[in-house]
Amino acid sequence: MKINCLFLILCCANMLYTQEASIHEQATQLLQQYLQINTTNPPGQEMQAAVFFKKICEQEGIEFQIFDLGEGRANFLGILRGNGTQKPIILLHHSDVVPAEPSYWKVDPFSGAIINGEIYGRGAVDIKGKGIIDLAAIIQLKRSKFPLTRDILFLAVADEEENSLGTRWMVTHHPEIIQNAEFLIDEGECIVVHDAARTPLHYMVSIGEKAPLWLTLTFTGQPGHGSIPMQDSAVNQAIRAAYKIISYETPLQLNPILHAYVGMLLESQDITKIPGYTQDLSTSLQNPAFLQAIGQNPEINAAIRNTISLTCLKGSDKTNTIPNQASMSIDCRLLPGQDKDEFIRNLQNLIQNPTMQITVEEYSPATCSSWDNAFSRALAKCAQKRNPAATVIPTILLSSTDSTFYRPLGIQAYGFEPYCLNFDERNLAHSNDERIQVSNIAFGIDLLVDLLKELNQ
Ligand SMILES: [Zn+2]
Known part of the structure; x- marks a missing residue:
């Protein structure tokens, strides 16, 4: 017992x-x-x-x-x-x-x-x-x-x-x-x-x-002493390219399956006051001006286009030295159905720099x-x-x-x-x-x- x-x-x-x-x-x-x-x-x-x-x-x-x-x-x-x-x-x-x-x-x-x-x-x-x-x-x-x-x-x-x-x-x-x-x-x-x-x-x-596409862009130029500036230094090339990237707007494209989602994100606003509004929400969502306006919301913006975030910049590790190379890393996220190679070609066309090398660090469709x-x-x-x-x-x-x-x-x-x-x-x-x-x-x-x-x- x-x-x-x-x-x-x-x-x-x-x-x-x-x-x-x-x-x-x-x-x-x-x-x-x-x-x-x-x-x-x-x-x-x-x-x-x-x-x-x-x-x-x-x-x-x-x-x-x-x-x-x-x-x-x-x-x-x-x-x-x-x-x-x-x-x-x-x-x-x-x-x-x-x-x-x-x-x-x-x-x-x-x-x-x-x-x-x-x-x-x-x-x-x-x-x-x-x-x-x-x-x-x-x-x-x-x-x-x-x-x-x-x-x-x-x-x-x-x-x-x-x-x-x-x-x-x-x-x-x-x-x-x-x-x-x-x-x-x-x-x-x-x-x-x-x-x-x-x-x-x-x-x-x-x-x-969305597909993560992480890229490193590397630029090459004449090295030298910081006391003699060079217009085409690797760092200057990288900065010019970075400026083009942050000024660039990828095309807007709204997958129809996301209409309800976008509608939900807008439900706290009077959508009739948004520039480009016509008739009702789904009609307005066909209008580029309306998409442009609602894209001011970061979450909507990320849902209706491929995005690019500039996350790393590297140049010399010495203040008085102009380096051989400078690079930047960008975190790109592509919508379903997008072609990675075409996206990279578009970037090359945008930046137009013959020294630029693009390395794909990470990608999954x-x-x-x-x-x-x-x-x-x-x-x-x-x-x-x-x-x-x-x-x-x-x-x-x-x-x-x-x-x-x-x-x-x-x-x-x-x-x-x-x-x-x-x-x-x-x-x-x-x-x-x-x-x-x-x-x-x-x-x-x-x-x-x-x-x-x-x-x-
Ligand atoms: Zn988890």
Whole structure:
């Protein structure tokens, strides 16, 4: 009897969450524990997260696999089987987080502490919160024995914040596990709230991403002593080229799929007062003068054109020396469907400098998924149920995520975090005191379960 009691106590101590609690409460406990696992990248050490998920899946009787990537890094896959009449859906998140500086936080960034209804920790918003919502949703579907028509894959990958090692590894070593999927839900956008009542207003979904194109432009000239200026020194050439670049305006081009997104960004203004306004928003969006005017908003500007940010300038490291070479680095982001080589040719034509050498430091093509399909319809239905006035808005992300590696496999990948954030909360990713409301965990699980049920009819 004594031994049994001890055994029972040990079992309970091993439990990851309170058995009699609701899935919402259990998920909150799990998120606190997940945030306590330090997966700061570098070095990531995501095997710790994989072991954590393994324990949960064992407890819930969910099939799983751990992929050991070496040096403490790992991907984790949990699988809920459907009857196979439809293609699988992947719930993706990354288990690494960016570094946190504890002295700037009001709590330990790896405490998972709950203060005033908010869970604090590095990764709460980016993106461990979504990871736990994904896992809780499949636990809920498993417990309720919901008849699935497709497999649901819970995938936690390593290293998204640095080099996407985990996703690259899956795509290279196990394409057979993922490439048959029809849909993938990744990080990206979320549900926008504005008012104090936190009414879900816009269900934002990123359906594509701009292409990062990082270039270094190097100029060569006669070296010499700083006491004898030279008009055509490498530094002067670089400065003239830099001036041309910052004065240059790339052409405006609005993808029709972004009309609703631009409309949302303009909703606080009286658009009839904007120069170039004619008739209504969609007519006005055909007018270059209107586009030019709304492009004053930096976020709209980045959505309607290829952008160039001048980020580094290098010349001599001695004040009295005119160097052989000077260079600048520019961070360019191209809209989906743009040709990188043509963009570079345009730059050469703009700068017109025979000494200029262009080096491509980084490039990955822009990707875009289709919209108007079973996914968008299912999400619209779920949004309607929760708030009849809510809209579902597709966008193109200005930065990039792991989705960009899955789209070329034919998977329709969407950036959708199923929780409600206001503008300030959206900026908490990578920031100090990163946190998420406890109520968002319950909201997210219910919404995702609902969405998955819709997609499994
Ligand atoms: Zn992230």
